[in-house]
Amino acid sequence: MNSKKVYLIRHGQTDYNLQSIVQGSGVDSELNARGWQQAQQFFEAYKGIPFDKIYTSNLQRSVQSVQQFIDLGIPHEKYEALNEINWGTREGTRITPEEDEYYRNILQTWRDGETSICIEGGESPELVSERQKPFIEHVLLNRPEEETVLICMHGRAMRIFLSNLLRYPLRCMDQFLHQNLGLYQLEYTGSMFTVKRYCDVAHLR
Template structure:
């Protein structure tokens, strides 16, 4: 039985990550020095994996995180379906105590199952899942791509993993993430299994 191997990583650190500024699909930031080091460390660890395709979001921090693999000439596709959730009116701003309370209430509401609720001016988990499904269907329709690398974003990654592993979206926060963490999944044609969970062993020599 043919197994499709899927490596899913979150992008490396940006200055906005460092400063606690809200990023989303509308903030196209670049990696900072540590983020570039994280990307290089992941590349050194996994450069010999025979990736058939690299998929990224359309955002710079995602593409920059896999630049080493792109430089090898591995085919690359950008998909807006992999973009981060649109955090609406709060994108690009530093979180204040008032916004912390708002986010806490919103995330709690999502955890209670109301995943159709949009953040003010932005998206809901249900909307993100719907645009991701287009990408998932496309990826799975290509059996010749037996080993793929996907680089995306924290909240979007949680939603994607929930979909692939058949968890209700209200459970998405069970999937932890850090900058340049790895989830490795195998797909048998009917189900996904997790081989690595939020793995950051490749970053152990970096100063965070």
């Protein structure tokens, strides 16, 4: 494969995002009104891109964010590999000051390089990375006929995904910022990915 263009976005806003409730892979929430508006704005900005394939997680907020592209007839596949990290016992709970302290500690643990440590009852960055790698190798990089693809997934999982694509150690994943319906545009030249747009939200008004 000589080249590939990847448009990578995070899903639109949900009420859980708005209320600071942890979602993860175990909470299958829908987009709220603002999330649907963001999806519409992204569609209007990028509907002219000739996408060959759309990939999403299994979670409906991911699918809903690109539904208008799917409705155009662009082929679409869902992969569990693109699901959000499993946040374990914290999923479905509102973040309190005590929870904030726990999260700060676990995130600092990961930044310190201990990325094999799982959050209580959930996954570690390394576990998420390992489920993503077969998708990258056997799907994303092994279908040369799909020259331009759109991928919609989730914040923490996207940080891990970008670390994998760009060959960064997982301890550096927090440098990849994300916002609801923010875009990373990447290009693969046959040997490596490069970033053309970094968390671009110019399409959101």
